[in-house]
Amino acid sequence: MVSIDSIIESELRAPTIFKNEAALDPDYVPERLPHREEEVKLLASYFKALVEAPGEVSVRVLITGRTGVGKTVTTKLFGSYFSELAWSRYGVRLKYIHINCQKHRSLSSVLREIKNGLGMSFPDRGFAPRDYAEAILEYMERSDTYAIVTLDDFDQLTRQLSRDELFFLVRLYDDIFRGRRKRMSFIYIIRFGLGSLYASLDEGLGDYVTRNLITFKPYTSNQLRTILWDRVREAFREGTVDEGAVDVIAEAIGVNNGGPGSARTAIVLLHRAGKYAEYLAREGKGPLRLLPMHVRHVMPTVDDSLVQVQEILQSLSVHHLLLLKAAAQLLLETGEAFVRIGEVEERYRELCREIGERPRGHTKVYEYVMDLARRGVVVTKKSMKGRRGRSTYIGYNASPLEGLIRFIDEQLGIRRGW
Ligand SMILES: Nc1ncnc2c1ncn2[C@@H]1O[C@H](COP(=O)(O)OP(=O)(O)O)[C@@H](O)[C@H]1O
Numbered sequence: 001m002v003s004i005d006s007i008i009e010s011e012l013r014a015p016t017i018f019k020n021e022a023a024l025d026p027d028y029v030p031e032r033l034p035h036r037e038e039e040v041k042l043l044a045s046y047f048k049a050l051v052e053a054p055g056e057v058s059v060r061v062l063i064t065g066r067t068g069v070g071k072t073v074t075t076k077l078f079g080s081y082f083s084e085l086a087w088s089r090y091g092v093r094l095k096y097i098h099i100n101c102q103k104h105r106s107l108s109s110v111l112r113e114i115k116n117g118l119g120m121s122f123p124d125r126g127f128a129p130r131d132y133a134e135a136i137l138e139y140m141e142r143s144d145t146y147a148i149v150t151l152d153d154f155d156q157l158t159r160q161l162s163r164d165e166l167f168f169l170v171r172l173y174d175d176i177f178r179g180r181r182k183r184m185s186f187i188y189i190i191r192f193g194l195g196s197l198y199a200s201l202d203e204g205l206g207d208y209v210t211r212n213l214i215t216f217k218p219y220t221s222n223q224l225r226t227i228l229w230d231r232v233r234e235a236f237r238e239g240t241v242d243e244g245a246v247d248v249i250a251e252a253i254g255v256n257n258g259g260p261g262s263a264r265t266a267i268v269l270l271h272r273a274g275k276y277a278e279y280l281a282r283e284g285k286g287p288l289r290l291l292p293m294h295v296r297h298v299m300p301t302v303d304d305s306l307v308q309v310q311e312i313l314q315s316l317s318v319h320h321l322l323l324l325k326a327a328a329q330l331l332l333e334t335g336e337a338f339v340r341i342g343e344v345e346e347r348y349r350e351l352c353r354e355i356g357e358r359p360r361g362h363t364k365v366y367e368y369v370m371d372l373a374r375r376g377v378v379v380t381k382k383s384m385k386g387r388r389g390r391s392t393y394i395g396y397n398a399s400p401l402e403g404l405i406r407f408i409d410e411q412l413g414i415r416r417g418w
């Protein structure tokens, strides 16, 4: 029998293609951001007033662009450098607070994140938003602090908040804190075109948010090549990546070739291909080197529309995931475009039983489905031609269902600590 320590040892000794695999993680913040210099410059020009005349204006910037074009990473890097410079060059205490609105989906949760970001200790419960915001502002006045708050994936929040709550958040300094020194500024990041924002905000509020607009364009093949090579140098051992492998990714994903132009998808592909090359080498089936053939092999499993929903799936609860898996299985098995919610619920119960989770009740299930629809993961409709009775039908048209199911299983594993 092979002893445990020899198994571990031989695994540790197994050849690896990566030097720092974490650099391929979607949340990894790189040191350099090639091809986003213009956007950083624009951000700096909009926020200049904050260090030159602190307290005079509350700046709002809206950032739009599709998934994977660097909206999150660019604002995070900008925020951390800008707040550092504000202090070291201008003596302005400026906090940068980045809030993921996929995760924080209520006004109170957003306010709590701002509070935490400022490092305040203050009880969370039992305060009306107005009092809560007042306490935050008083703290900022007392400690002479300013803040840039980024509401990332703000479109998710706009679908979730009531009109009053949205007004509260967006018009803080004009309605609620009128006449006070303006200590808080905002960056709103939205994923799609402006249409979706206008659909959920009324015109007046939309104009309010869109005064300073930065649009992040999808990347071209050449731009992706630079981004990928940066990442190769950080993540892979020297000399293990073939130039052609990077070329294949850049050409396939570049917007100039009809690709999505998403750095996220390009990096996922690089990672997946690297894993595959490493696996083959360990099996003794090839050199420890990432080649174009490895990229081509994994390409069909890295679907851009799946990469887009992956980010959303990561913030979903186990029960959302189980429901989505139930729907995906049924859609796959039946080959239909839509399945009835009742059938999905039944399958969901089975899946819960399989993994020892207590299934949630009917009302909750309906809520989860509506939530998935609001997040843009599934589509629902109320009735179907040629079928009697009224029911809710669930569909999913983003990407191959097999890939979706595989990703859900991975997520369930992570969530449940398998
Ligand atoms: N210009 C760039 N240089 C280096 N990495 C980038 C660049 N743009 C995007 N990325 C990387 O691509 C991935 C997706 O970027 P992200 O900021 O999450 O996109 P978005 O928020 O627009 O969906 C992240 O891993 C990010 O680090």
Ligand SMILES: [Mg+2]
Binding pocket: 071, 072, 073, 152
């Ligand atoms: Mg993002």
